[in-house]
Amino acid sequence: MMENEEPPKERVVKPQEALEGIEAGKGFQERLIHKVTSSELWRSVIRHGSPALRRNRALTVISNFFLHLHPLSIPRRALAFAHTWCMGGITFLLFLVLTVSGVLLMFYYVPEVGRAYEDMKDLQFAVSFGMLMRNLHRWSAHAMVVAVILHMMRVFYSGAYKPPRQFNWVIGVSLLVLTLLLSFTGYLLPWDQLSLWAITVGANMAGATPLVGYQGPFHELLGARVDNDVRFLLLGGTLVGQNALLRFYVLHCIVLPLVAVLGMAIHFWRVRKDGGISKPL
Amino acid sequence: MVAATPVEGTQDRRPMSVGQRLSRRFFAILGLGGLAGVVAAWSAGLVRFLFPRILYEPPMNFVAGDPDAYRSGEVETRWQKDHRVWVVREGEELYALIAQCTHLGCTPTWFADEQLFKCPCHGSNFTRAGDPVAGPAPSPLYRASVQRGMDGQLQVNKAISENRPGPRDAAPFVLRLKSGQRGERSA
Amino acid sequence: MAETLETMPVHEDVGQAVTVRRQVATHPVADPAAGADDVHVWPHLVYREFLCALAVVGLLLLLALLFNAPLEDRANPSATPNPAKAAWYFLGLQELLVYFDPWFAGVVLPSLILIGLMMLPYLDLNRGDGPGQVEEPRRLAVPFFSAGLALWFGLILIGQYFRGLSWAWYWPWENWNIPKVTESFTWSFPVWLGLPVVLLYGAAGAWLPARISPRFLRRLGWTRYLIVSVFLTIAAAIPIKILLRLLLNVKYVLKTPWFNL
Numbered sequence: 001m002m003e004n005e006e007p008p009k010e011r012v013v014k015p016q017e018a019l020e021g022i023e024a025g026k027g028f029q030e031r032l033i034h035k036v037t038s039s040e041l042w043r044s045v046i047r048h049g050s051p052a053l054r055r056n057r058a059l060t061v062i063s064n065f066f067l068h069l070h071p072l073s074i075p076r077r078a079l080a081f082a083h084t085w086c087m088g089g090i091t092f093l094l095f096l097v098l099t100v101s102g103v104l105l106m107f108y109y110v111p112e113v114g115r116a117y118e119d120m121k122d123l124q125f126a127v128s129f130g131m132l133m134r135n136l137h138r139w140s141a142h143a144m145v146v147a148v149i150l151h152m153m154r155v156f157y158s159g160a161y162k163p164p165r166q167f168n169w170v171i172g173v174s175l176l177v178l179t180l181l182l183s184f185t186g187y188l189l190p191w192d193q194l195s196l197w198a199i200t201v202g203a204n205m206a207g208a209t210p211l212v213g214y215q216g217p218f219h220e221l222l223g224a225r226v227d228n229d230v231r232f233l234l235l236g237g238t239l240v241g242q243n244a245l246l247r248f249y250v251l252h253c254i255v256l257p258l259v260a261v262l263g264m265a266i267h268f269w270r271v272r273k274d275g276g277i278s279k280p281l
Numbered sequence: 282m283v284a285a286t287p288v289e290g291t292q293d294r295r296p297m298s299v300g301q302r303l304s305r306r307f308f309a310i311l312g313l314g315g316l317a318g319v320v321a322a323w324s325a326g327l328v329r330f331l332f333p334r335i336l337y338e339p340p341m342n343f344v345a346g347d348p349d350a351y352r353s354g355e356v357e358t359r360w361q362k363d364h365r366v367w368v369v370r371e372g373e374e375l376y377a378l379i380a381q382c383t384h385l386g387c388t389p390t391w392f393a394d395e396q397l398f399k400c401p402c403h404g405s406n407f408t409r410a411g412d413p414v415a416g417p418a419p420s421p422l423y424r425a426s427v428q429r430g431m432d433g434q435l436q437v438n439k440a441i442s443e444n445r446p447g448p449r450d451a452a453p454f455v456l457r458l459k460s461g462q463r464g465e466r467s468a
Numbered sequence: 469m470a471e472t473l474e475t476m477p478v479h480e481d482v483g484q485a486v487t488v489r490r491q492v493a494t495h496p497v498a499d500p501a502a503g504a505d506d507v508h509v510w511p512h513l514v515y516r517e518f519l520c521a522l523a524v525v526g527l528l529l530l531l532a533l534l535f536n537a538p539l540e541d542r543a544n545p546s547a548t549p550n551p552a553k554a555a556w557y558f559l560g561l562q563e564l565l566v567y568f569d570p571w572f573a574g575v576v577l578p579s580l581i582l583i584g585l586m587m588l589p590y591l592d593l594n595r596g597d598g599p600g601q602v603e604e605p606r607r608l609a610v611p612f613f614s615a616g617l618a619l620w621f622g623l624i625l626i627g628q629y630f631r632g633l634s635w636a637w638y639w640p641w642e643n644w645n646i647p648k649v650t651e652s653f654t655w656s657f658p659v660w661l662g663l664p665v666v667l668l669y670g671a672a673g674a675w676l677p678a679r680i681s682p683r684f685l686r687r688l689g690w691t692r693y694l695i696v697s698v699f700l701t702i703a704a705a706i707p708i709k710i711l712l713r714l715l716l717n718v719k720y721v722l723k724t725p726w727f728n729l
Binding site: 284362384389392394400402 | 521545547548549550552564567568574609633634636647
């Protein structure tokens with residue numbers, strides 16, 4: 001249940017009054033809080049007073065790096081959970097969880113065909129909380145795919161891709177592709193049977209690309225062979241081996257996350273620039 | 282040098298002086314063109330960089346024992362684990378099928394009671410000769426080159442392969458085990 | 469202590485920014501009352517986001533504690549597990565590979581889906597006055613998108629729950645450990661039949677939408693109309709081909725030396 005909103009015309013509390021109110025309280029606690037919050041160190045970090053004041057609520061959002069993504073105010077109806085299902089935000093949250101758990105997993109994982117599988121076993125049986133971290137990473141990845149698809153469905157059905165938001169939808173589709181690519185590249189890293197055969201099949205599909213894949217239609221025109229086509233470029237070899245593992249590792253841990261972060265930054269920024277959260281229909 | 286960009290309509294017909302030819306516009310085009318060229322060259326180099334020139338992959342050829350030891354009508358699967366090859370003998374003819382589905386590269390399984398290779402990934406079925414009879418596989422299984430080495434052993438080379446009916450039914454993709462062949466070779 | 473909030477210079481600057489932003493936020497001129505119903509993001513939205521994040525992380529931890537991520541045997545290039553399944557979100561594509569060649573099901577079709585999705589906002593001209601508003605009921609967009617989603621998730625469900633050993637069809641009550649004797653031997657249309665069928669189908673796909681609704685063509689204009697009808701035609705071909713395979717065992721409708729459809 002929502003908290004009761006203050007009426008739009010609330011009593012305007014002058015900052016001076018509020019300050020005097022705090023000063024008036026002679027309790028030790030109040031004086032300590034005042035001492036701390038009026039120190040130079042505190043004010044260099046938190047640049048505004050208590051968010052109890054209407055203006056300071058605005059300053060909280062504006063002057064905070066992490067919160068400035070938001071506008072100052074949004075339509076009351078956009079607060080309802082059913083309006084967005086929070087799916088965009090949940091996708092971003094899952095990306096953060098994946099980044100943290102993924103970086104931690106990297107401490108115990110070597111992308112080398114002789115070791116990768118052993119490292120997975122170590123993570124499961126020898127590393128404290130290793131299994132938990134791996135589970136967290138795995139299920140967050142699945143959840144992120146679900147969330148990003150639900151987010152796309154919500155945006156479609158609420159018509160939120162219509163002008164002026166056309167291009168942000170395009171960026172969103174690119175982010176969906178990046179999510180799937182991140183999943184696909186991460187799939188190879190455990191180096192088990194599931195990994196090998198999923199990537200073998202996936203890479204062979206790339207080998208069936210028209211013109212530039214050695215098994216695709218019209219591959220003779222450009223002279224695509226097994227050792228010079230787009231599949232070879234992806235795997236760094238003619239089969240899923242050491243080069244493929246290393247390539248997928250680098251793509252999964254560095255290249256794709258960086259591109260995704262860039263895409264997300266533009267995506268969020270444009271939500272604001274294109275008129276904020278879409279109003280309920 | 283004075284930058285002399287000719288204004289449209291005011292040009293006279295005299296040939297342009299060197300200074301006019303080497304105008305700002307000329308240098309701008311030269312500069313941008315050069316930049317585009319450098320970017321293109323770098324991109325081409327980057328793409329080439331991503332294609333390795335040395336591969337550390339398992340060898341494509343191996344020795345598969347005495348060819349006369351294979352029994353007719355049977356599919357020998359013992360090389361599958363290390364070399365991904367099945368050796369099949371039909372009467373006096375021997376060939377080696379590469380155990381790689383022509384659809385998307387999974388390793389099919391030999392089911393002796395059905396006399397079919399069945400692919401677990403997308404359900405393609407192949408006969409003992411390698412011809413697809415069900416599922417999505419677009420073409421027959423490949424046959425590797427088979428030859429009798431100097432020592433009489435069977436030599437299989439996957440680097441040379443063929444799957445078109447006709448070429449695949451002749452040497453070097455089929456080894457004939459006619460009686461006396463060994464004698465001729467060793468003579 | 470004499471310095472108050474009012475005298476802190478940074479506040480003056482930011483305070484002005486607040487005024488400006490405030491005007492921007494309440495800007496829609498058409499609806500003067502728009503800003504009146506707004507609420508502050510802090511705390512109303514922020515605490516909801518925080519609760520939502522807590523709930524999601526809690527759920528993830530629960531999942532991670534209850535279910536272990538799968539890890540099969542070490543990768544072995546010479547033994548494919550049977551059945552070999554892709555991750556669930558790619559199972560729809562894997563199931564399509566039964567009906568189409570890899571160049572189509574694995575490369576061309578996914579590319580078309582993504583390109584089509586990206587072009588969607590530029591092709592959908594059913595726009596109202598404000599953002600997110602529509603002029604009329606979305607009679608094409610919603611059913612088409614929903615049918616696409618239904619097909620996608622339907623194929624995923626089939627791939628996950630109805631495909632067993634050697635990718636053969638298994639009903640839920642059948643035992644996956646017993647291999648099925650495959651008897652579905654397939655056939656293809658000869659070229660003299662396949663080529664006219666494909667060409668006629670394409671022509672019908674370009675012509676029918678305009679025949680059914682001339683207004684549709686008028687509103688979109690020729691370029692957009694042709695793009696939309698190409699997407700519609702290709703999308704409709706997928707269930708048609710699936711039915712042809714399942715009911716009549718047709719492998720290819722069009723067979724050429726270079727590619728098959």
